[in-house]
Amino acid sequence: MSDITSVHVTLPTDSKGMLGRECPQCKKYFKVKPGTGLDISDCTCPYCEHKEASENFTTDDQIEYAKSIAVKQTLGPILKDFERSLKNLERSTNKSFISFKVETSSFNFPIKYYTEKDLETEVICDSCNLVFAVYGIFACCPDCSRLTSMSIFLKSLEASKKRLSVISKLQPNETELQEVILMDALVAGVSSFDSLGKRLAREFPSFIPEKPRNLFQNLDALQEHLSKTLSIKLSDLITEDEYKRLYYLFQVRHISSHNFGEIDSDFVKKVNCDPKLIGSKPTIVKEDLIEFLDVIEKLGIALRSKL
Template sequence: MSKHSFQITIPTDDEGFVGRECLECKKYFKIKPGTGLPTQYCHCPYCDYEGDQNTFWTQDQIDYSQSVGKQVAYEKLIEPLLDDFAKSLKRLETSTRGSLFQVKIKTKRSKPFFPIKYYDEAELETHLTCNNCQLEFAIYGVFSRCPDCKHLNAFAVFEKSLEVCKKQIDLFSQFQNDRDVELANLKFILSNAISSFDGLGKELRKKLVNKFPARPKNLFQNIDELEKVLAQNFDLDIQTKVSDYRFLRQMFQVRHIFEHNMGVVDVDFVTKVPDLNHLIDRKYPLSLSEVQKFLTLLSDLGRIIEGEAIKYYI
């Protein structure tokens, strides 16, 4: 018995993405065909499963393919056979013409209805472009590995967060008439930037448990402790790698006093930043240019850490 195969195109959503479902963890994600690596292999962004793209179909896609397949099979296989059969009957009619008895054969058939099971791809929380292979994909949550190259997207998410901070600066800089409002906005941006850096750190600690210790809990908020860990476990000296490490370290301390001491410089602050001893018991005069410079240095630090960490999680 001969076998027949048909190619059925799975539709994309309005943004060009197609849904995928992991065979193991059953979690859903989306990728954009035409971006990323030219490969038929796929990695689940949530768990360790990896396999051929054909193992990542969603149930909606399978149902759609089967419904379209029935229609295509009828049009390509069944309908031509029925046409040939009808023609053969007509030949029987022709062969008896002129005889005492005439046989007239009439064929009538209606095309069966094959309902197509259309569907919509789900909306996901985070859209990303892998900064290693340029695959565009979407996931639930925030952090994951790239489905094409397995590159950890934590650094891409971190950079995206800093870009938002920079846009906030551009927006807030238009309204600098009120110093209290300006200071509140700058404090908010500074805090958000370090929170994003801390989020990056938490994800790295999950992936590299042997490189980043469980204590202290907020390692990526404590620049002094982070410096020691990077030096010990990665042989990475961020004091020499970051262009203005002293300023970067100072801004981590500034963020700390705004979070825990209303922005007032205390003894602990000047112990760590002795050059600013003259500001003790005064509110730190945070400026727009300082926050802008800090965002640039924090981005640089992220790339420096990525350059070392990538050696261990790829």
């Protein structure tokens, strides 16, 4: 009969005291600071809001590390005994005709150390004080699964702005990469605004409906809805000019997701541009995106204040 031994392994944290986590559902990575937040055994994924036992959020690196510690602690002493008996056997046989040589270097169990990855945004939950770190857009706090819609919105935009700043470090010939980063910031900006809409719909169901689901991705539909329920126009919350440029970039985002980024007749009609542009791709520059993210922020804050 062998004993079942349980080994307690404490996972190391990074230089800021943060512990890496991986969602079992969407597989995305985030970090939490043990000792902050709530004393609970569940964890909620900040990206997809999937909730289950904290232990199931262990990363592959952490599992490998824990396994290597467990093997060292449980098998180490057993093999030390075994090694001793083999050495005794070696001593008792070395004067006989049959000699027995023992090589024990294979009894070494290395610990599989790892380092946690760097993440761009550090957040302190304004409900439970958990300190956590995420990459890009996120939806909630891993501990209390709350967080005000505004703080998520502002943090998400901050992350997009940070990513945009990478462009200044690129070489002039890295134009393709530059386009990818610009489009990423555009998509992320629209997604942040859309996530804000979904949150506000939950908080203020009498003003913002749950359906259509992507109301905040479609400025025409949003405009129509707000003028009915709150008698406000989006262009009143920012300037007419800002709204026009925001509207243009929302349409650019739309064709990037639905028409490989090429201008179609619907785009021409909506932004009132030259039909000769059909089939070409609109040019956007970094400055457009910096302004875009600022205007989205301004619009989100102004809209929230009206609810």
